[in-house]
Amino acid sequence: MRNVAKATNNKDKLIDTKELFREYKETKDRDIRNRLIENYMYIVDILSKKFINKGIEYEDIYQVGSLGLIYAIDRFDVEKGYEFSSFATPTIVGEIKKYFRDKGWAIRVPRRIQELSKKVNKAKVELQQRNQKVPKVIDIAAYLGCSEEEVLEAMEASQGYNTKSLDITYDNDGDDKQVKLIDLMGDEDKNFSKIDNEDFLNKFMKTLDEVQIKIMKDRFFENKTQSELAKELNVSQMTISRIEKKIVMKLRQEYEKI
Template structure:
């Protein structure tokens, strides 16, 4: 079978099968590239969580994509967890590291730092004097500098001075009453649940039918032990004993996973 034919065969395989092949032969670049293409959606979705946070989306996406490749190379399918549950914390961790190392540690020229302090003091004075937040043009007039210099210093100061998300956006649009927090993309909470969901699904597969009914009834349907006991046809004491046993088993499996 030639290389082209092999690649076509690999493309027809399920992702799980590809990971099994790759785990046996890490030098198989064909399978590796297919796995990267199929899972790039993870990098895209997780990158979007950090839109409008001071860094270009393309830069964040590049970091996320490299983290995805790193996760593919390290993923061990024999442990039984879904790839998404393994890759998500790896990708998010690399993005956060990028923000720490590349964004918040940027150096701002001393001239800009000194001007930023003057602008901050001028804003406080003008706010007290005029009972409203001053515009850049008003600050420039008060300090006898150009508006461009004010804007440059304000923009540069974002690199080393944290800003409250409750700060008004101070623009001239119809949404002038919006805060910076209103303009920042909200975090998709479901992504933080990916690892837990995959872990629970894997754990539930190892329970017997009776244990599954108890877990589903107690923690998914919010039923009492007495209601579950009546439905199944056993005593409440038995339900309580099995529930404790399952929870202990859950704790042990979780400690192994982390």
């Protein structure tokens, strides 16, 4: 008897929900939509939990999923005979995945580079499985039909995804006290403070080309940002970053010869 009563209640609830959808479609009454949202928030909760521990807080995922639920309610046509849960699930999941794609990058990266980064990661796996060795940049570029410069840019950009807070704590082995990530990071190389010899810098500058000289002067002496330099030179920020790294590496090598 209990099972019969429960089945009857579920059937009545289903009928009531369908009537609510019909009424909302005709009137667009916000109170009715709110009732429908309350009825189906459990779907958002279930789907949001599938995306936790992926670098974005559950509350943010849940909020985006709730928007997806609202979109699904607005588009749902009860007369087509679909179950609402089946209709709403891909809409909610789609909004969550879109949010991860757009907001998961800690450093704002153009969509073109984000998409290329995914292709590069996939190509690396496929080429390694095929050739049984780690592919080189030139191999990935040939596989994807793009330039090595684009592959390098995508690989560097991927480092801007899901960065960690400097306040995150770790257990300290042999000690009950926890330490923060910022405490584990290396200090600035103190040897650079000794590079104040004008003769050394002048000689070093002669080993650089015109673009490298400009980047060195503007970055290290004028405190310009990489973005500002990228605009001035009409190149990507990643290109400025790579050139800057080469300059620093070369500077270290020259200094070690002293």
